Amino acid sequence: MAIAPGAAGEPVRYTLRAGERRLGLNACLGQPLTLAWTGAIACTHCGRATKKSFAQGYCYPCFKKLAQCDTCIVKPETCHFFAGTCREPEWAERHCFQPHVIYLANASGLKVGITRGTQVPTRWLDQGAVQALPILEVDTRQQSGFVEMLFKEEVSDRTNWRAMLKGDTVDMDLPAERDRLLARLGSGLANLRERFGTEAIRQLDAAPAAFEYPVLEYPTKVASHNLDKTPEISGTLLGLKGQYLILDSGVINLRKYTGYEVVVS
Numbered sequence: 001m002a003i004a005p006g007a008a009g010e011p012v013r014y015t016l017r018a019g020e021r022r023l024g025l026n027a028c029l030g031q032p033l034t035l036a037w038t039g040a041i042a043c044t045h046c047g048r049a050t051k052k053s054f055a056q057g058y059c060y061p062c063f064k065k066l067a068q069c070d071t072c073i074v075k076p077e078t079c080h081f082f083a084g085t086c087r088e089p090e091w092a093e094r095h096c097f098q099p100h101v102i103y104l105a106n107a108s109g110l111k112v113g114i115t116r117g118t119q120v121p122t123r124w125l126d127q128g129a130v131q132a133l134p135i136l137e138v139d140t141r142q143q144s145g146f147v148e149m150l151f152k153e154e155v156s157d158r159t160n161w162r163a164m165l166k167g168d169t170v171d172m173d174l175p176a177e178r179d180r181l182l183a184r185l186g187s188g189l190a191n192l193r194e195r196f197g198t199e200a201i202r203q204l205d206a207a208p209a210a211f212e213y214p215v216l217e218y219p220t221k222v223a224s225h226n227l228d229k230t231p232e233i234s235g236t237l238l239g240l241k242g243q244y245l246i247l248d249s250g251v252i253n254l255r256k257y258t259g260y261e262v263v264v265s
């Protein structure tokens, strides 16, 4: 599923990609939708058929071999590139040794997150953030991990997806939160700058971003569909937020089923 910001004043745009087919989901709001999994899963990296999906879309050999499936991607502060044990040093040069952004977002309350500079704003839309603000930029993924660890002393790095899907998020003053956190974490940031160089951790002066999602109706009780247990699900499409389709019969996180061969009708 591709998620892109809408035009000015328009909600976020969702496009379902199934093979060569592209289906604009915004236009399906209020209509019946059926997703039927054929039982096939193709690895999103090598295309091989796999019985089970690992790390949301990979076959087992890719899951064990690719740097993008290594635990240091989820915990960048554990980067082991300099120990000479990176699974794919060339991939790391292109993806980890690139500017990363530390941001504040509001999807279910205040959270901190990190992403490669080029993944803004995709990452925020994936999380269903209604507001986001980039606050710092660093030179590498590992450095962003250290900065995030510091921020986690004060603010969560998690989204409560049930709260996000209930849509009862309260607007926040993210620039004020940024200023509060930067002041509180000043000495910790000074330590990191001492370690990586003054210029390695740069404060950003960005404007906050806000996003509106195409949702007709939020669920009062969030029940989720599971294609592994129930291969065919259907319902009226009530909304799209984060990686989720909101149907009147329950919600489904499509990211979880990356690589699944699904027939949409």
Ligand SMILES: [Zn+2]
Pocket (backbone or CB within 6 Å): 043, 044, 045, 046, 047, 048, 058, 059, 060, 061, 062, 063
């Ligand atoms: Zn594979």
